[in-house]
Amino acid sequence: MTFKTGDKYPLMFEAPENSGVFFDVYTEAARRIGCKLIITRLPKQRIHEALKKGDLDFYPAASFSEKRAEYLHYIEVGITTKEYGLSSTKIPAIKNLSQLKEYPNLFWLMEANSSKSELAAALGIKTQQINYMNIEKFIKFVNQRPKYEYFYIADKEIFDTFLVNHKVTDLISHGLRTHTNCCGKAKPMFLGFSKRSKHYRAIANEAFNDKENVSATNQVSKLTTNSLVHRLAVALQNMKQEGVTEEIYNKWYPQPER
Template identity: 30%
Template structure:
């Protein structure tokens, strides 16, 4: 049985509460293990919420349960969410201003991976709920230990319970800096390079208003520039997105990132 852990940060008489959902395990330095919500996500989103006149409420549950709440609009947003076609049916993607992009990690005896096709015949560790970026490549064995953290994934690699793991570049570099592990190597060019990092905002949130995008091209891949929905400029979600954009441009987000990662 799982119990929902929820905390409203800096609650006041404000009628606007933005609800952020995240899994129970940690992703340091972004967020600690539940019920501790401290970290970069708390500082970033609490500051942004207050700039739009809202308070931040954080709910911690296993990821699949949080995603179900997001689909129903019972959670407003997930703080770090990869953009996929499947997720576009229930979430709108907003750049959060943090540097994104994935890298791979393996034991140090593996040749440099620059194309995912090189993983044929290998065991790929993947956190449950993570996008399946190798779905079109046959011959890769996928292993998904429940609620696996990145630290656990690296331990699995060293114990030969997997061959390769793909995750956010900043997170893996931070973990290796904090917990130096001999016998591992990063593969910086395997998985698309530096990309924007998004939050996923629920299409059913009471703070979201959207409309059909007449310029959406169904025969083209889903992207931030080719999305089936347009966000209304009159919505709280739009206001939130503009504050996050402003925080990136004026250096606030970068300062928070440097504080936590360096």
């Protein structure tokens, strides 16, 4: 498994510390298929270069994009996630990302090699890519550069963790508005497995619907049942059904003080 060097607690701590939800989930999944989990932390751009070549096997939570689908096969992890939009309070609540085009001085901040760059380009929204981005860094961008408007998408688990750690119920005190309905409903989290990995085996997916766009749930290929990656997918599915994944997630997910 590979992951970026930055912190994404509670999913994974900043390198070199690997603790978190991902470590526990994939360590157990690896144990179930007779393997040992080995983790390599790298900058995100180098990660995707390695995944394209098959030098590394998988990324634990990969957003879908058509470009990534050329070299990644998507497998459900067993965790439900959601995305929130963040901006300065000067931008009113939005319900669709296309509304960002109404602000000519706005830049969509995202990490380098983000899958969101394809979406931003399709919508005609200007972007600014940063090597590593989190909520704390975004707050500095907004408050130190009042001439421009900035937008950022944060995973719900990262957002909730920030609130708990800073003992706040929203981001208004930090000069930010939260757009909870801009980025779709809650959805399954998927890992991205390298199609060049020695553990990957696949055949044509007869259930593929060529009348719909390729997506994490509508892939051209499907895993062969005799492959290690298929055994990993089955282990993750079983862990979800048994409640093991939820138990691990709840152990790490911060709960607000009552």
